[in-house]
Amino acid sequence: MKNILPSPLQYKNNTLYFAGIRLDTIARNKRTPFYLYSKKTLRHYYEYFSKSAAKNGIVSPLVCYALKANSNKDVLSTLKTMGSGADVVSVGELKKALKAGIDPQKIVFSGVAKTEDEIRFALKCGKKGIYSFNVESIEELDMINSIAKKLKTRARVAFRLNPRVNAKTHKHISTGNKTHKFGLLKEDILEAMDVAALWTNTNLVGLSIHIGSQLTELNATIKAIEELSKLALKLETPLEFLDVGGGLGIDYTAEERSKLASIDTYMKAVSDAFEKYYYSKTDHCPRIVFEPGRIIVGKMGVLVSRVVRTKISDSNHFTIIDAGMNDLIRPALYEAYHEVLPAQTSKQMIKTDIVGPICETSDCFGTGRKLPKLNAGDLVVIDNVGAYGQTMASTYNERQIATEYFI
Known part of the structure; x- marks a missing residue:
């Protein structure tokens, strides 16, 4: 077995697929954020x-x-x-x-x-x-x-x-x-x-x-x-x-x-x-x-989220998403790294901090990440969330526990 472990995520023609299905198709009519398993x-x-x-x-x-x-x-x-x-x-x-x-x-x-x-x-x-x-x-x-x-x-x-x-x-x-x-x-x-x-x-x-x-x-x-x-x-x-x-x-x-x-x-x-x-x-x-x-x-699971808005503060660019540290606490608790992937790729990339809605500075999924310029409503995926995602989730800030979907 190679060290690179198989993932259900794949880009086809700049569009992200999960388990062979377009991510935007899966997310249609679903409230974000949600966990998605293969x-x-x-x-x-x-x-x-x-x-x-x-x-x-x-x-x-x-x-x-x-x-x-x-x-x-x-x-x-x-x-x-x-x-x-x-x-x-x-x-x-x-x-x-x-x-x-x-x-x-x-x-x-x-x-x-x-x-x-x-x-x-x-x-x-x-x-x-x-x-x-x-x-x-x-x-x-x-x-x-x-x-x-x-x-x-x-x-x-x-x-x-x-x-x-x-x-x-x-x-x-x-x-x-x-x-x-x-x-x-x-x-x-x-x-x-x-x-x-x-x-x-x-x-x-x-x-x-x-x-x-x-x-x-x-x-x-x-x-x-x-x-x-x-x-x-x-x-x-x-x-x-x-x-x-x-x-x-x-x-x-x-x-x-x-x-x-x-x-x-x-x-x-x-x-x-x-x-x-x-x-x-x-x-x-x-x-x-x-x-x-x-x-x-x-490797079977991801956290699917949507962009709420973007924000510029001097030289800092923030991409604010609707998933928070209550949905995935590993980055805040362990300073753990998770890939953040856009539903649509682009050759034009910017450096941005991906942050959530929780009232904590530690509610951050990545700093200085290279991503396309995203707009409100665009989908992003936080990868490798099948372990210690939902089981460590909380209702902090009175947020609902995100729904799990099993493909």
Whole structure:
């Protein structure tokens, strides 16, 4: 697979198309802004991810799609029909996954603040409860054990290891260092294994890691798998699975496009790391679980907006659009880059700042971008919004949550 990942957007005769349909045709009679998703692109990435795992010799791979990236019901239903499981971090996400028909025995529950009600609900899903709780503290394990005892059942749990690695990503989405709130240190896990009172109604079935999001290089991933393998080999309990989390990135910028690890490169690195650090040292062969999010849905979606007006302030040119940071918070929160594309191209370009209607200076989608001179009512598209667009949206400034359309 090439590093340049497929997109549903394409220009034909200077006109922008989405999934083979003219954007202005799609937008006709639709209120802007709105999110627009391509089912073909979604299917492409899930199929490529799962097939690449098998092709690279991953043992019995289970793909648990991370709902936090995009929890649209049609997205979930499509992934369910393709065999996907789910990674959830709240009872709300769990209920959405179940409503989409995803088997509880393909669902892992992550997150540092699982409540009693959430744990109880997860234990009562289906006949056996969920596939596993990814436990992030000893206190959480104690709570799960206690609730399972009251329900006269047994809970399947996996320790989430904090492998103490620094992932090269934005500091707000790095999760694998000891200063982060996520996971347990190796020594704490080993100590908990000897506390009999924690295991009266729990079964340790796996170990997991997740070191961050928008990962574009794999050194930290390989190091985390090494630490995961070392811990697994120390445990006397035979494990059903080892969970490598998610986080594989997509290309938002030309720089990322040039250095981005492809899905195949990622799968080979995972396979080689487990062979080197785990399988070569034991006859035990647990399955590998993945929790991809952005890599599955990021490229399938865009945010469609219209120009409200333009404004000149001395040497500054502003293109004011009707989409705001409440619709896509990544640029304001992470200083993230997203391409802004006009529905019609032109050879005559100007430099302009693309800004939204929110009463915050940070409500800006790009500064000094080269775009045609746009007029009120013209359509623009903010690209790569399939992940962490709608799921992070808000009603700030009492604005409505934008509608999602699935092509």
